[in-house]
Amino acid sequence: MAPAVAFPTTDSAALTDFVINQGNGVKGLSELGLKALPKHYIQPEGERVDNSKIITNESIPIIDLSNWEDPKVADSICDAAEKWGFFQIVNHGVPVGVLDRVQDATHLFFGLPAAEKNKYSKDHSPSNSVRFGTSFSPQAEKALEWKDYLSLFYVSEEEAAALWPPACRDEVFEFMKGSDVVIKRLLQVLMKRLNVNEIDETKKSLLMGSVRVNLNYYPICPNPELTIGVGRHSDVSTLTILLQDEIGGLYVKGRQGDDSWIHVPPIKGSLVINIGDALQILSNGRYKSIEHRVVANASQNRISVPIFVNPRPSAMIGPLPEVVANGEKPIYKQVLYSDYVKHFFRKAHDGKATVEFAKIDA
């Protein structure tokens, strides 16, 4: 039987203390067996997923990478990046055992006692590279999101070995390393269409100068229709490689320019790829970073593991010289990538608003 609720969940201070300060997260709330969603998680109607807005007559492309050398594969990747900003890849070369192990390790980490996970919270973590938290940006949000996370910024193998939680450290590292080849190939293909034929050191720092891996945990929610797992946002990355489990719940904004949403169906062994804001800016808008969000679930706990491939924080990002060489007008200015990321985290999730930060004023 679930334990009796030990505090009034209407009391903001008590809720913050339980969820954030003690490190119980929304997983802890969920396991109290609440009958109703605490008011802090009730999202304005526009932020919830409205079932009437979900379209089922379209789906994001699924690309088979078994024949890398086939130019048709490269075309499908670039077309998907231009038209959809989102696609799934199968036969990508990352062994299914690696994917299974990082999913098991994610469950293992979130299954640890709160006090153990809390060692990695903002107030206790020995390093900024390792952060356990809940929601997206609780200080900046009017309504909280129904998600806990562990965020791991990769600095070096030594640092990862010393600082990442032992419950998931080796498996996350194996997933990150195992995805290296497919990440490089995808970027090479995407660059070729932009007339960038070689990823030299400068390009490397712009495209893949840093990596962050998140472990996301979306526990069972008493009123999923009133809240959200992750609110509408686009990623600030160059490219995101996402491993989701078999539960489902990720929605991508439709292409009609209206408020329609498309489900990304789980496919065992596949990886979801999406273009982030940094690549939209570097490609001068040719590749699209598309809004997406995650619903909460009434009956199952869901996990996902995105790898965010990012520019180096100290890199200046703007439209690549190869892209504007033919006289194309730049629509973005040069911005310091770390400023861009700071801007993203300063506010609650708000769809595509972050990219305005880099727009050249009309």
Ligand SMILES: O=C(O)CCC(=O)C(=O)O
């Ligand atoms: O959980 C998911 O499927 C997506 C998560 C996501 O969009 C993110 O972490 O940026």
Ligand SMILES: [Fe+2]
């Ligand atoms: Fe995302």
